[in-house]
Amino acid sequence: EAETDRLWSQVKPLYDGLHCYARGKLQSEYGKELVPDGKPxxxxxxxxxxxxxxxxxxxxxxxxxxxSNLDVTAELKKQGYDAKRMTESAELFYVSxxxxxxxxxxxxxxxxxxxxxxxVDCYASAWNIDGKGDVRIxxxxxxxxxxxxxxxxxxxxxxxxxxxxxxxxxxxxxxHDGFHEAIGDTINLSMTEGYLASxxxxxxxxxxxxxxxxxRQMKVASEKxxxxxxxxxxxQWRWGVFSxxxxxxxxxxxxxxxxxxxxGVEAQIARxxxxxDPGAKYHVPGNTPYTxxxxxxxxxxxxxxxxxxxxxxxxxxxxxxxxxxxxxGRRFREMLAQGVSQPWQDALEKLTGTRQx
Ligand code: X8Z
Ligand code: ZN
Numbered sequence: 001e002a003e004t005d006r007l008w009s010q011v012k013p014l015y016d017g018l019h020c021y022a023r024g025k026l027q028s029e030y031g032k033e034l035v036p037d038g039k040p041x042x043x044x045x046x047x048x049x050x051x052x053x054x055x056x057x058x059x060x061x062x063x064x065x066x067x068s069n070l071d072v073t074a075e076l077k078k079q080g081y082d083a084k085r086m087t088e089s090a091e092l093f094y095v096s097x098x099x100x101x102x103x104x105x106x107x108x109x110x111x112x113x114x115x116x117x118x119x120v121d122c123y124a125s126a127w128n129i130d131g132k133g134d135v136r137i138x139x140x141x142x143x144x145x146x147x148x149x150x151x152x153x154x155x156x157x158x159x160x161x162x163x164x165x166x167x168x169x170x171x172x173x174x175x176h177d178g179f180h181e182a183i184g185d186t187i188n189l190s191m192t193e194g195y196l197a198s199x200x201x202x203x204x205x206x207x208x209x210x211x212x213x214x215x216r217q218m219k220v221a222s223e224k225x226x227x228x229x230x231x232x233x234x235x236q237w238r239w240g241v242f243s244x245x246x247x248x249x250x251x252x253x254x255x256x257x258x259x260x261x262x263x264g265v266e267a268q269i270a271r272x273x274x275x276x277d278p279g280a281k282y283h284v285p286g287n288t289p290y291t292x293x294x295x296x297x298x299x300x301x302x303x304x305x306x307x308x309x310x311x312x313x314x315x316x317x318x319x320x321x322x323x324x325x326x327x328x329g330r331r332f333r334e335m336l337a338q339g340v341s342q343p344w345q346d347a348l349e350k351l352t353g354t355r356q357x
Contacts, residue, residue, distance in 0.1 A: 001239070004232055004291060007298055007357060008262075011228050018225050019264050022046070025060050040266035043259065050281060051265045052230040054222040055146070063218055064211035070193070070219075072145035075201050081148075083112040083141035089199065090152040093187055097322065097329030099159050105134055106158070114140035123282050124150050126157030131172050135161050149188050156184020164339030171341035178295025178357075179344065183336065185300040186307065190321040198323070217318065224297055229262035231294030237278060238290070252277055298357050299348075306352040307332060 019041075026035045026045050035041055047056030054061065062068075076086070087110075091102050114122055122140035129136060137154045141147050160183050164172050174180030193216070196202040237255055240246035246254040252271055255278045259265050271277065278284045308320035311328040322328040335351045345355040 001236075003357075004236075004294060007294070008228070008232050011225075011298070014221075014225050015228055018221055022054065022057075022061060022226075029060055040260050040264050042268040043263075043265035044268050046226075046265070050230055051259075051263055052227055054226040055219065058219055058222055061218055061222055063214050067209060067211040068215045070202070070216070072148065072196060072201050073143070076143045076145070076148065079200070081143050083139075086141055086143070086148050086151050087112060087137075087155070089148070090155045090187075092199075093152065093190075093323060094155060094159050096324040098326065098333055099329070100162065102155075102158070103133055103135070106136060109134070110136040111138045112141050123286075124154055126154045126161070128157075128161040128172075131165065131169055133162065133165055149191065152187050152191065153184035156180075156182075156187060159183065160336050160339075163333060163336035164341075166337075167339040167341055171339045173340040175335075175338070175340055175342070175344035175347040176295065177289055177292030178299050179347070181292045181296035182300040182303055185296055186303040186332075189300060189304040190307075190323055192319060192321045194319065195321040195323045213318070220318075227297055228294065229264075231290065231297055233258040233262045234278075234281065234283065234290035235294075238284070249273060295357065302348070302352050302354070302357070303332075 023035060023037075023041055026041060030045065035045070043051040045057070046054045048054065081089075084107075095101060111120070114120065120140075121138075124139040125137070127136045127138065128134075135158045137151075137158060139147070139150065139154060141151060157180060160174060160180055161172075193202055193208070237246065237258055240254060241251065250273070252273050252275050256267060256271060259267075267277075282288070283290050304320070305317055307322045307325075307328040308317055310331045311320070311322050311325040313320045313322075322332075331351060335347050338347055348357070349355045
């Protein structure tokens, strides 16, 4: 708890700035009556049920309209990408770093599309079935940019699983939960315009400008910075429930208190204890820890910086892609292969030179 508080206090100013900017944009769209000054913003206006990531309202947030041409979804559709090809595209990135090809069993046993004949839980996840290389993902992949990034994310879990397969069973795991979530997201940070153009998903030789750059950074902020308070508060609520500090008759009230306090958002209609809003978040009834994502959204930037340095990249980090870089791949693979056999601080230090998130 103390560690997440420490990290939150460092990143909060970034969130506050983004929240302020987003409020201004939402005010221009909906008016100050619906989005008043100095009050929490109605949560549903962020284009996501939990207001956890704001990329769905990117068109509203875009600082300079019409200067970027980043329609990866259109390009995927135009080129007839299906679920398998999107997964192969992710595999190729990892292979370019020296990771192995995915085993045949992965392709035979994974679920990459929504079956037509039965109800399934479509929430994207990665599974290490036996600790001996039977790894699978379950995702109902649609041809969109968002799903492309998610497949790369899920394969991060899979390649971590495959990397520590030779460790004793008890050491097969992420150095800490946040590491597991950060592997694929670190790769996501390398899916720059340069990378996307090199694999044919963006027009080559696109003119870059200061305005286009700010737009892209706003897009990244709408996913990564916007997420931080939500990433923190889910387990804060859960820990309160488990410790008894939040009694059953306050489950929903405590949830919204945290949403107001950390995210600065408000329910758009009155809520009561007859509602159970935390239950609408997959990870709550699914019993999936959530602090892992908060930690990952800090760590992945440290990994990205360290790997870019390992790759000998000297330009601005937002332009760095480690795609195809042998040395970055070697350093990354080395850390992943250790699994949880060493304290996470040692793993972090080995890759980044620091023991602190
Ligand atoms: O649940 C996920 C992954 C599966 S491990 C898609 N994420 C969190 C969420 O969507 O709530 C990734 C970011 C945060
Ligand atoms: Zn994940």
